[in-house]
Amino acid sequence: MAFSNSISNIFGVSPIKPLQDHMAQVISSVSNLKTFLDATFEDDWEKASAIFDSISADEQSADDLKKQFRMHMPKSLFMPVSRGDLLSILTQQDNLANLTKDICGIILGRQMAIPQPLHADFIGFAESSVETCRKAHGAIDELDELLETGFAGAEVKFVQKLIRELAAQEQKVDKKELKLRKKLFNLEADLPPVNVMFMYNIIDQIGALADTAEQIGNQVELLLAK
Numbered sequence: 719m720a721f722s723n724s725i726s727n728i729f730g731v732s733p734i735k736p737l738q739d740h741m742a743q744v745i746s747s748v749s750n751l752k753t754f755l756d757a758t759f760e761d762d763w764e765k766a767s768a769i770f771d772s773i774s775a776d777e778q779s780a781d782d783l784k785k786q787f788r789m790h791m792p793k794s795l796f797m798p799v800s801r802g803d804l805l806s807i808l809t810q811q812d813n814l815a816n817l818t819k820d821i822c823g824i825i826l827g828r829q830m831a832i833p834q835p836l837h838a839d840f841i842g843f844a845e846s847s848v849e850t851c852r853k854a855h856g857a858i859d860e861l862d863e864l865l866e867t868g869f870a871g872a873e874v875k876f877v878q879k880l881i882r883e884l885a886a887q888e889q890k891v892d893k894k895e896l897k898l899r900k901k902l903f904n905l906e907a908d909l910p911p912v913n914v915m916f917m918y919n920i921i922d923q924i925g926a927l928a929d930t931a932e933q934i935g936n937q938v939e940l941l942l943a944k
Contacts, residue, residue: 733791733804734862740783740808741858744815747776748851748927751844754822759837763829770822777815784812799865799941807858810934814851814927821923830916833905836898843894843921847928850891853884854931857938864941874942884935891928895921 750773757766787808791801824830832840857880860873867873898921906914 732862732865733787734865736783736787737804737808737811738858738861740780740787741811741855743776743780743783744811745851745855747773747780747815748818748848750776751818751821751848751924751927752841754825755832755841755844758825758830759832759834759841761831763826766822766826770826773819773822777819780812780815784808803937803941807934807937810930810937811858813930814854817923817927817930821920821927824916824920828916830913830920832917833909835905836901839894839898839901843891843898844924846887846891846894847924847931850884850887850928850931853880853887854934856880857884857935861938861941869942877938877942881935881939885932888928888932891925895925 750769754766754769754773757763757769788805791804793801857877860877860880863873864877899918902914902917902921
């Protein structure tokens with residue numbers, strides 16, 4: 719038994735599960751974006767505030783998991799992935815939660831009224847961006863399986879397929895963003911300039927959610943190449 723414990727101390731607990739737990743908490747926060755936007759479009763700022771509180775709580779829980787991960791992760795790993803690679807993925811995951819909180823915080827703080835003609839495109843754009851994050855979550859969820867198979871065989875091909883789907887989804891987000899920007903441009907003359915500026919900022923950040931999710935996929939893909 720003592721020998722078994724010493725081996726455990728040398729090799730440590732795999733950091734993959736805590737990384738997956740962190741991503742799950744991040745996605746819990748990100749997934750509230752559409753519900754939040756729906757509430758603002760209904761001019762229900764009390765409901766929007768409650769949803770924002772939930773997003774903030776999830777972001778704080780993810781932040782706590784991030785700190786625990788960094789504090790307890792071994793300096794060296796007897797694994798086919800490096801400590802630096804995992805910390806880099808953790809940072810990108812954390813960025814997803816931070817972006818979501820920032821997006822909703824700006825809209826709530828200003829009680830930003832998105833013009834009704836933009837509602838459908840705004841929701842479609844946000845949903846598509848959130849879906850990109852979910853696909854990144856799917857790739858992260860396969861890391862333990864990759865580890866068990868030694869980053870070889872059919873599991874690698876399956877994860878490569880997930881990453882291709884993630885990249886394709888991010889391209890869909892780009893197209894929706896261009897369409898939304900064009901519609902906003904056509905309405906600019908009838909809107910307060912400051913509101914227009916903040917709307918473009920929100921569009922940028924929702925797009926950044928998908929970009930960050932794609933970066934997570936790229937980092938997983940790099941793991942496969944090592």
